[in-house]
Amino acid sequence: MTSGSEGGSKVLNEVLLAGHRRDDAPQPDEAPRTLWKPPAAAAVPQSDPVATLRAAILGKLAYGLGKSPATARDRDWFAATALALRDRVVDASLETAPFPHKRVYYLSLEFLIGRLLSDVMGNLDLVATARAALAGLGVDLDAVSDAEPDAALGNGGLGRLAACFMESMASLAIPAYGYGIRYDHGLFRQLIDDGVQREVPETWLAEGNPWEFERIESACTVGFGGEVAMTVQADGSLRRAWRPAEAVRAVPYDTPVVGRGGRHVNALRLWSARACEPVDLARFNAGDHVGAVSDRARAEAISRVLYPSDGTPAGQELRLRQEFFFTSASLQDLVRRHVAERGDLRSLPDHAAIQLNDTHPAIAVPELMRLLVDEHGLSWEDAWHVTTHTLGYTNHTLMPEALETWPVELMERLLPRHMQIIYLINWMHLEEVSRHRGTDAGYLAEVSLIEESHGKRVRMGHLAFLGARRVNGVSALHTELMRQTVFAPLHALDTDKIVNKTNGITFRRWLHNANPGLTRLAVEAVGPRVLDDPSHLAGLAAVAEDAGFQDRYAAVRRERKEALARVVQDRTGITLDPEALFDVQIKRIHEYKRQLLNILETVALYQAIKAEPHRDWPSRVKLFAGKAAPSYHQAKLIIRLASDVAKRVNADPDVAGRLTVAFVPNYSVSLAEAIIPAADLSEQISTAGLEASGTGNMKLALNGALTIGTLDGANIEIKDHVGADNIFIFGLDAAGVQRTKAQDGYAERAIAASPRLRAALDVIGAGGFSPGEPGRFRPLVDELTRGDRFLLTADFDDYWRVQREVDAAWVRRRSWWRAAILNTARTAWFSSDRTMREYAEEIWRVRVG
Structure with a gap:
């Protein structure tokens, strides 16, 4: 960055500022000069796009930020550039039809949007122009x-998927709003201190957000607590009205989402929580200065932090x-928008499609019913028809503990009124089931919205299922397992409701911008047609065996590896060899994602190299990145083990140049x-x-990484598309997992049958990587030897075997690059x-385009 350099001054003086100097003091023997001013737009040739954008950036720097080029920091140049580009996005958005026939409303607790500058520049075809400007x-x-x-503003795949979907809807000109929360602090910033994860707040809003518009005129009030009053209407019917005890102001901020070519713009509307009254003046004037703002603190806590810990009753309440x-x-x-544009809410399904991204917004079912019945006077029957023909529900998990339930108390x-509505929905649902399926108590308990085996809890997945017109899974396997497992009883009642929609990624972010x-x-x-239609990537298959193209492909990979190093x-502080195989596992740290299996194989490989130091081992880098939930002890212990293994392996001269291990902190979209x-x-x-699916697997395959994986999620569909010869599959399939879990003692038998696995577990459990604290990793070893509910022991030997196939394949570079090119060529479907x-x-x- 040289914005304050002499070279930068000359450019400004000669090209834009017509002789104005940027030096702060007058020159000798000169009269005091006039202050620097940005060039007038009228003075810039409109036929020169670089000069036009440059002038716009300088104008925003001066009049939007109050800065001159001499004092501008990188952050100021970013904000000025973003504001200049935002103007162009706004121009495009004003050309979008204000009242489309039908809109999509995408409700998600997470939108992991990352940085937006590259997206906006790329979709406006202004990368080269901005660079030159x-x-x-x-x-x-x-x-x-x-x-x-x-x-x-997201934890991982769920939030990144939502961001990809918003960008794709804009590129396809599908009119849409994304709805979420404008968290003051998104997912925590991860620090690794001697292998220990520490969480500190992520302050993405510390200097404002130049992309967004505050829409204070569209603020609304959200209630909590209180009571439900009942009144008798003139016709003798009963009317219920919720009288909340607490009111919170919801203030929307809109971030424009521009599609490919700038042809269509949608809005990501994120809500910020505010107190209706910022301060209790009576308490403040009485000297209770802290108590006077306690209501404000309580209200604003709602949008303060993404995923507050729900390990306490207070944490559970805040999450709800x-x-x-x-x-x-x-x-x-x-609803307000529909009434203003269309009038009758009975037509809502014709003009709106509301998609619930996982169970987090499942409370939409009773809330939409409340708005329609209590606030707008629809009959229960009409309101239920509107609700069940407007809502859709995407399920993202098969793990029962991840399907949200909330205590009835x-x-x-x-939400007292919502609980009444849920009880009524459930009563009508169970009455219908009883008429057609009988009154078997066990079956009725399975399909009920209220789970009563461990205290009464509301099943939010069941609620979303009943309230939605369609329920979709996110990969072929996941969808079929939904029908067979978590929603099997409900699926039997409506066999057409569950459909599959395999996830996808935006190639504009993950290929065009990233690579x-x-x-x-x-x-x-x-x-160039490949830029607009990724299906044309299939043409790369024709050059997959071309040695010259392979060399250029390998050279691009080498550049990216050097940059990552x-x-x-x-x-x-760890040095990576770009010639080595970069073996990457990047995702949220969780036991089911099995980073521990990878670490076990790393330890076994380290022991094997130590035992046979003269063998020709291919050079390999094991790279990990990901965050563990703050209260997830086992996941944090896995991070510490990876860090401790890295510390020992990287310091051992016996494996230098053959094996390097790195845990890279603070995984993010930009990383x-x-x-x-x-x-x-x-x-x-x-x-x-x-x-359920995975999307990191798609991004990596698109960029030419070969997958080593189980037959899980979208891995199955990736295998079908790239070909079995261009992917490394190991381990039990889903049916095999269920059979193995049904057998007592499978972990002990697997460990006994695998000397390599037993040796790795022994050295970890004995403190071989934590000599100062020998028992540090005993909980991880005990979990595997006593239970191993995620079947690492059952899959270890096959994983080791296939990793050695990877070694052999890496040595054959021509065939490796052929397979990598075919991965890029054949992943367009994703x-x-x-x-x-x-x-x-x-x-x-809804119409596309």
Whole structure:
């Protein structure tokens, strides 16, 4: 960054400022000069797009930020550039039809949008223009891009998927609003202190957000607690009215989401929680200065932090308050819009499709019913028809503990009217089931919205299922397992309701922006049409065996690996060899994702190299990144084990140049954009039947990493598309997992049958990687030897075997690059554009384009 350099001054003086100097003091023998001013737009030739954008950036720097080029930091240049580009997005948005026939409303507790500058520049075809405009000011676009904070408003795949879907809907010109929460602090910033994860707040809003617009005129009120009053109407009917004890102001902030080519713009509307009264003046004037703002603190806590710990009753209540807050505000907003544009709410299904992204917004079912019946006077029958023909529900998990349930006591206290509505929905539902299926108590308990085996709890997955017109899974395997497991009783009542919509990713972010070198290669090989239609990537298959193309493909990978090595060196101090195989596992740290299996294989490989130091071992880098939930002790222990293994392995001269291990802290979207184009091997090793889909597997395969994985989630469909010869599959399938779990003592038998696994567990359990605290990792070893509910022991030997196949394949570089190119060529189907078309046509019934 040289914005304050002499070279930058000359550019400004000669090109833009017509002789105005940027030096702060007058020159000798000169009269005091006039202050610097940005160039007038009228003075810039409109035929020169670089000069036009440069002038716009300088104007925003001066009049939007109050800065001059001499005092501007990288963050200021970013904000000025974002504001200049935002103007162009607004121009495009004003051309979008104000009242489309039908809109999609996508409700998600997470939107992991990351940095937006590259998205906006790419979709407006302004990357080269912006680079040149800033370069003319002595400013480096890469430094400006790095100054943008990651908007970490999500935990992982769920939130990143929502961001991909929003971008694809804009690119396909599907009119849509995304609805979520504008968290003051998104997912925590992860620090690794001697292997121990520490969480500190992520302050993405510390200097404001230049992309967003505050829409105070669209604020609404969300209630909590209180009582339900009943009145008799003139016709003798009963009318119920909720009188909340607490009111919170929901203030929307809109971030424009621009599609490919800038042809269509949607809005991501995020809600911020505010107190209706910012201060209790009576208490303040009485001297209770802290108590006077306690109500404000309670209200604003709702949008303070993403995923507050729900390990306490207070934490559970806050989580439920968050979910209801954004769901209620979103429904009020879209109902208000529909009434203003269309009038009769009975036509809502014709003009709105509301998609619930997982169970977090499942409270939409009773809240929409409340709005329709209590606030707008629809009959129960009409309201239920509207609700069940407007809502859709996407399920993302098969793990029972991840399907939300809420204590009835908490619901009755916090949302009393909604609990009444849920009871009525459940009563009518069970009456219908009894008429057609009999009154077997066990079956009725399975399909009831209220689970009563461990205290009364509301099943939010069941509630979303009943209230939705369609329920979809996110991969072929996941959808079929939904029918067979978590929703089997409900599926039997309506066998057409569950459909599959395999996830996808936006290629504009994860190929065009993240890997421009590979994108240029694709354009050279198959033409520029690949930028608009990823199906044309299939043309790369024709050059997969071309030695010259393989060399260029390998050179692009080498550049990305060198760039990643610099990032890892900067963050960890660990040196990576770009010639080594980069073996990458990047995802949320969770036992079912089985980072521990990868670490066990790493320890076994380390022991094998130590035992046979003269063997020709291929050089390998094991790279881990991901965050553990703050209260998830086992996951944090896995991070510490990975760090301790790295410390010992990397310091051992016997394995130098053969094995390097690194845990890179603070995994984020921007870090993923650095890692994914550099990866050679993609670890997708979850226990079969537990990963709903995965999208990291798609991003890595698209960029040419070969997958080592189980037959789980979308791995199955990736295998079908890229070909069995171009992927490494190991381990039990979902049916095999269930058979093995049914056998007592499977872990003990697997360990006894595998000397390699037993040796790895022994050295970990004995403190071989934690000599100062020998028992540090005993809980991990005990979990595997006594239970192993995620079947690491059962899959270990096959995983080891296939990893040695990877070693052999890596040595044969021509065949490796052929397989990598075919992965890129054959993953076009996993575009989120394809996914959104399927949702639009088969679930939402909305026109594309």
